[in-house]
Amino acid sequence: SQTWLVVPAAGQGRRMGADKPKQYLRLADQPILLHTLARLHDAFPDARLVLCLDDDDHWFAPQWVPFNDWQRVPGGCERMDSVLNALHAIEAQDDDIVLVHDVARPCITACDLHALYQAVATHPGGALLAMPVADTMKRADAQGLSARTEPRDGLWHALTPQGFRYALLRRALETARHQNTLVTDEASAVEALGERPQLVSGRRDNLKVTHPDDLALAAAIMTAQID
Numbered sequence: 001s002q003t004w005l006v007v008p009a010a011g012q013g014r015r016m017g018a019d020k021p022k023q024y025l026r027l028a029d030q031p032i033l034l035h036t037l038a039r040l041h042d043a044f045p046d047a048r049l050v051l052c053l054d055d056d057d058h059w060f061a062p063q064w065v066p067f068n069d070w071q072r073v074p075g076g077c078e079r080m081d082s083v084l085n086a087l088h089a090i091e092a093q094d095d096d097i098v099l100v101h102d103v104a105r106p107c108i109t110a111c112d113l114h115a116l117y118q119a120v121a122t123h124p125g126g127a128l129l130a131m132p133v134a135d136t137m138k139r140a141d142a143q144g145l146s147a148r149t150e151p152r153d154g155l156w157h158a159l160t161p162q163g164f165r166y167a168l169l170r171r172a173l174e175t176a177r178h179q180n181t182l183v184t185d186e187a188s189a190v191e192a193l194g195e196r197p198q199l200v201s202g203r204r205d206n207l208k209v210t211h212p213d214d215l216a217l218a219a220a221i222m223t224a225q226i227d
């Protein structure tokens with residue numbers, strides 16, 4: 001069956017405080033988006049790419065896309081709307097594998113991508129890259145005071161990619177939208193259907209570039225990965 005890569009890249013990246021969306025900021029002299037697509041292409045050269053981009057996006061350059069088979073779809077209000085736009089735009093088979101990966105995670109490695117893919121292929125509920133929580137977790141009250149400590153046992157950070165069979169992912173996101181539930185990742189929509197995505201322990205350096213100081217960190221990670 002076919003493998004699809006959905007890359008939501010229609011966010012504003014406001015926490016970055018830059019003059020353009022964060023995927024166009026430069027990392028080692030190339031836009032973040034280019035790094036991310038290159039890494040995905042290295043791992044899955046024959047996959048089909050769907051890129052969710054804002055209609056007003058005038059920074060994007062098609063020559064940055066290394067895939068032969070790719071299409072651009074408009075972004076939606078929320079990340080889940082962008083991903084749903086992608087799922088509605090493609091003619092996929094129900095059991096095709098769809099991997100969704102944040103454009104803002106350029107440090108993703110081929111090793112993690114392949115491990116995730118294997119898990120998606122074998123688990124009916126799909127799978128996501130994730131990382132066990134290392135820090136002690138605090139619950140804040142309305143004043144920002146530490147009200148209590150959450151047990152961190154069994155707590156994971158959800159990373160991307162997250163992958164599912166096409167039919168399951170589409171049903172999950174359509175259900176979430178229908179019920180007006182805002183989900184911040186695909187796995188939460190799938191869990192709401194009663195499915196149990198597999199947590200795949202991923203590298204700790206699969207950073208999501210979110211805040212300004214993440215740029216230097218991502219650049220250092222990429223250099224270390226190449227060496």
Ligand code: C5P
Nearest residue numbers: 008009010011076077078079082102103
């Ligand atoms: O804002 P955050 O970093 O959580 O966004 C995660 C990913 O979702 C980013 O790659 C962003 O471009 C994408 N996104 C999107 N459409 C939106 C909001 C976010 O494609 N409406």
